[in-house]
Amino acid sequence: MSRASGSRATATLSYITGKRVHDERRGETYDYGRKERVLRVGTLLPEGAPAEFADPAVLFNAVELHETGRTARPAKKIVVALPREFTPRQRVQALEEYIRENLNADGYAATYAIHEDREGNNPHAHILVANRQIDPATAAGPGSSSAWSTCWTSGESGCR
Secondary structure, three states: OOHHHOOOHHHHHHHHHOOOEEEOOOOEEEOOOOHHHEEEEEEEOOOOOOHHHHOHHHHHHHHHHHOOOOOOOOEEEEEEEOOOOOOHHHHHHHHHHHHHHHOHHHOOOEEEEEEOOOOOOOOEEEEEEEOOOEOOOOOOOOOOHHHEOHHHHHOOOOOO
């Protein structure tokens, strides 16, 4: 998602979670519908992340406040299909395992929301991923820019 195209991590968070989210940077509040289709919301953090980031509104407001450029890309959104054959518990387990192994293990924080259509035929998940890694050595909390890995600002190779 790109700020240049009008995307906001906080607006996307509100949309996927069905919750009211206030964007501290812009002073706007987002509250999208379809709350009844949101079955579960969770936030998974990499080791050493500030505890405050367990609240997705705090996490993605910190992301938005850190990314100041008009062409910034504060977050990425991934949509994955979930097997209908799985029980709801198995879906959560598979999704959380995927996030831990593929995102958290590399230092990325993510919030997910599991959705279903009206008929229950399309279980899927939206994953909102902070576009920068959290550096546990300097993570000082949401108000501090030092929580984010220096690889984002220095442009070192190997960083996403």
